[in-house]
Amino acid sequence: MARRGFKTWAENTASNYRDKLEIKEVDPLCAWRLADHLKIMVWTPEMIPGLPKKWVLVLKKNPSNWSAATLANVDSPLIILNSSHPKCRQSHDLMHELSHVILAHKPTRVDFYDGGFFLINSYNSELEEEADILARTLLLPRVALVSIKTNKMTQVEAIKKYNVSKELFNMRLNLTGVNKQFRKRG
Ligand SMILES: [Zn+2]
Secondary structure, rough: OOOHHHEEEEEEEEHHHHOOOOOOOOOOOOOOHHHHHHHOOOEHHHOOOOOOHHHHHHHHHOOOOEEEEEEEEOOEEEEEEEOOOOOOHHHHHHHHHHHHOOOOOOOOEEEEEEEEOOOEEEEOOOHHHHHHHHHHHHHHHHHHHHHHHHOOOOHHHHHHOOEEEEEEHHHHHHHHHHHHHHHHOO
């Protein structure tokens, strides 16, 4: 279970970042734009300097094996995203990694490399749950879901506009109670 009040905090955080980026609180928040605002670099495997092409292909040909990795040194995290996944999955994966950074999560496993870089490998399940909640809320805050329903936007239109999967969209509608709220109104 996430901390008490965490969901409300996540909704407020989604609203605050939109405010800072001068986006309406009901509008989509682009994960890449948020990364830029947080001064976090986002790369695809092709962008890793000196990584031989055959390794780029290995990374890209095994899409189910990995989604994102966070490399960091003391002052600047770098997120490497699996660019062979659909854009909505990449957006969700990136938002998840950004959420760990926003929450200042301490990883449980880190591998160190020469040159002061380290690769963050795992977090405990409680931290994963928090990052999941924050990432999903940043992508689809409750106010946005209410606006989608109020404006009678279709599922297809909404998932395209917010760059999210159908599964995430339906999950958020249920978890936030927005589905129930609008069903009652008939
Ligand atoms: Zn995670």
